[in-house]
Amino acid sequence: MEGGSGGSCSSMEKVMGNYGDQPHVLAVDDNLIDRKLVEKLLKNSSCKVTTAENGLKALEYLGLGVDGRNKLDTNVSKMNLIITDYCMPGMTGYELLKKIKESSIMKEVPVVIMSSENIPTRITKCLEEGAQMFMLKPLKQSDVKKLRSDLMSCRR
Amino acid sequence: MDVGQMQRTWVEYTKSLFREGFLDAQFTQLQLLQDESNPDFVVEVVSLFFEDSERLLNDLARALDQQIVDFKRVDAHVHQLKGSSSSIGAQRVKNACIAFRNFCEEQNSEACLKCLHQVQQEYYLVKNKLETLIRLEQQIVAAGGSIPIEELSF
Secondary structure (H helix, E strand, O other): OOOOOOHHOOOOOHHHHHOOOOOEEEEEEOOOHHHHHHHHHHHHHOOOEEOOOOHHHHHHOOOOOOOOOEEEOOHHOOOOOOEEOOOOOOHHHHHHHHHHHHOOOOOOOEEEEEEEEHHHHHHHHHHHHOOHHHHHHHOHHHHHHHHHHHHHHOOO | OOOHHHHHHHHHHHHHHHOOOEHHHHHHEEEEEHHHOEEEOOHHHHHHHHHHHHHHHHHHHHHHHHOOOOOHHHHHHHHHHHHHHHHHHHHHHHHHHHHHHHHHHOHHHHHHHHHHHHHHHHHHHHHHHHHHHHHHHHHHHOOOOOOOHHHHOO
């Protein structure tokens, strides 16, 4: 059971802005092979990709300090999507999702959660916290193409 | 061997790997991701898998060798290995990891050790198969041919 591909178009529109044809995606996963795979899958769907190996590094990249204060020259305005693994040491994908949704500058950026485990309560929890979509690993090209077209369908 | 023969050999060999359960559909996904912009993608991912798995297997052996086994740590390593093997389509390794995690939960050292041996065995088997497959692919490409991935839909 995959999470619905719902989520408000208006929030997507605010972030999509003028990314041209190459949305910038931040992919977070502690597994090296999975990082390489998700990067290729996204690049094949014409996305620009930055990877991070854990939640803390992801937050740093996004300019969200651990203390909650935002840096001035953040990468925020350039980020169109964040896709993160759920099971990560230290900060889980869910915790990362929460931090992003709590941030005044990042909360509009769609967040997709990936997991190798199909646990309905986990999926519900993430969707209720504001995740755009929940995707089951291992990811296939068709999953990412669909994600990409969902992003596109929210643009005028 | 001419290119056609090499290609047929590749197809037969790959099909047998699927039939015997060494590889699953996710491996085909990997093959499909390879393109002109990234002609060595499969080799790169598989090489990463080898490095990462061998490191994890060493960590697992060490963790299980401790006086007091930290099962959370063991489970974390197995979880990683299960993830990577699943992502590249190394089905038997993945399944061995699933069984392993059950014994981690039970905190059963002896069973865990048996599982580790099982995972090691499956890993070295699939490593050998993948190296053979890649060698075949490189021979085909060197002879000017292409990998007939489309022949895999069965």
